[in-house]
Amino acid sequence: MIAAAPPPARVQVVAREFSFALSRTTIPAGDAIVELVNDGEDSHDLRMQRVGGARVYAWPTVLPGRYADRAYRLLPGTYVLWCSLANHRELGMTAKLVVRRR
Ligand SMILES: [Cu+2]
Secondary structure, three states: OOOOOOOOEEEEEEEEOOEEEEOOOEEEOEEEEEEEEEOOOOOEEEEEEEOOOOOEEEEEEEOOOOEEEEEEEEOOEEEEEEOOOOOOOOOOOEEEEEEEOO
């Protein structure tokens, strides 16, 4: 018998000038759908990296009023999020997401 995989965790990252607001700051490890929503007036993107990890997860640049979903399988850890456009990160577009063990 094959156990059903748990449904993916979901988190929404709302971008504005100049901040990110997360719908949840902790999700379980495994499959996750992270949705970047641009609620601002400028374009924004999203980059995410696990502390101690090498991979940088990337979302495309999203225009105002648009969104982009990406599905990834995430290991437990603390992830740093930021916008890579212009100097948005320095202006405050950074956040943390904790992925905990199931
Ligand atoms: Cu930005």
